[in-house]
């Protein structure tokens with residue numbers, strides 16, 4: 001599929017268990033895809049493989065017919081590291097600096113992204129002083145400002161109240177509408193219902 005992601009025979013074994021058991025999946029280049037499934041079904045592992053954070057034991061992930069380039073994937077995982085001693089806006093700006101923005105431009109897009117996620121008033125606060133849900137949104141914002149063609153988000157709404165959750169969903173869907181592929185693992189029905197497509201993972205394979 002031109003520009004899309006193709007997973008072919010992806011196997012991952014962790015601790016002697018087949019966590020991903022030969023995943024074959026075609027994803028369109030643009031749109032939002034929710035990965036759902038029971039706890040332990042391999043959602044995080046699948047996203048880690050797509051993001052290039054985990055090499056599969058077998059199989060390939062192609063984008064536009066070539067092995068996916070990790071630089072084309074912005075990710076926010078549950079353990080995304082943030083710089084606790086730096087402000088929220090500094091942390092988010094790193095995502096824009098990484099794609100070559102000037103400092104001023106990076107700060108501007110970072111502030112916009114934080115605003116969009118309801119954190120405009122926390123932009124100058126050091127991350128270590130933020131709540132878990134606020135940190136989670138800082139991590140989402142940093143992934144979004146990278147403007148990578150693929151965005152991978154693992155449970156991006158897990159610690160959020162309904163209002164903050166809606167902001168995150170809107171931001172992710174806006175990115176998909178703007179022409180990127182958003183792949184989100186979630187237990188949240190509201191998130192899955194908002195996506196263009198739902199992939200149900202059962203025992204390490206799409207159902």
Ligand SMILES: Nc1ncnc2c1ncn2[C@@H]1O[C@H](COP(=O)(O)OP(=O)(O)OP(=O)(O)O)[C@@H](O)[C@H]1O
Nearest residue numbers: 014015019037038039040041042043044045046185
């Ligand atoms: N480093 C590891 N070593 C051994 N087993 C692991 C490791 N990481 C994950 N697993 C196992 O792989 C399985 C799939 O984990 P994964 O985190 O991908 O599932 P998940 O669908 O994202 O679950 P959840 O919805 O609870 O986040 C689980 O049984 C987990 O215990």
